[in-house]
Amino acid sequence: MEEIGRRDFFGLLAKGLGGLISTLLAVPLGGYLLSPVLRKAGEGGWVSLGRADKFAPGRPVRVEYSYEREDGWMKTKVSRYAFILRRPDGLVAFSPVCTHLGCSVGWNEEQKNFHCPCHGGVYDPEGKVLAGPPPKPLTQFDTKVEEGKLFIRVA
Numbered sequence: 001m002e003e004i005g006r007r008d009f010f011g012l013l014a015k016g017l018g019g020l021i022s023t024l025l026a027v028p029l030g031g032y033l034l035s036p037v038l039r040k041a042g043e044g045g046w047v048s049l050g051r052a053d054k055f056a057p058g059r060p061v062r063v064e065y066s067y068e069r070e071d072g073w074m075k076t077k078v079s080r081y082a083f084i085l086r087r088p089d090g091l092v093a094f095s096p097v098c099t100h101l102g103c104s105v106g107w108n109e110e111q112k113n114f115h116c117p118c119h120g121g122v123y124d125p126e127g128k129v130l131a132g133p134p135p136k137p138l139t140q141f142d143t144k145v146e147e148g149k150l151f152i153r154v155a
């Protein structure tokens with residue numbers, strides 16, 4: 001077995017410690033740099049639409065809301081709206097995005113329907129398709145009421 005000299009020993013020790021310190025620093029730094037990329041883009045959350053008791057039964061009410069969306073390292077303020085309908089069994093929140101090609105629907109108070117201006121899609125107040133090309137009902141948000149406030153889950 002070959003003996004190593006004191007100078008070689010300290011050289012190896014310095015290299016070993018340098019490698020260990022580099023590894024210890026690289027792991028959290030790599031995690032910090034990669035975490036936004038590995039996180040699902042636009043993971044949503046609950047957004048408050050205000051007091052739940054302000055929604056009277058009868059017709060959907062358009063409500064504006066905004067939230068901050070994270071995509072990688074970018075944060076963007078997103079502004080949207082939803083239609084809230086009070087039914088006997090609780091509040092329902094509809095996305096205004098037409099399920100045909102994504103135009104925004106509007107509420108027609110005279111006909112008591114949602115209308116899509118792009119290709120004539122018509123939905124009833126429950127979001128079900130009545131006419132036109134939309135293949136499925138309006139998307140409903142998950143909802144919850146906490147401390148008297150209505151929340152919808154955004155994507």
Ligand code: FES
Pocket residue numbers: 098099100101102103116117118119120121132133134
């Ligand atoms: S996008 Fe609404 S009917 Fe085509």
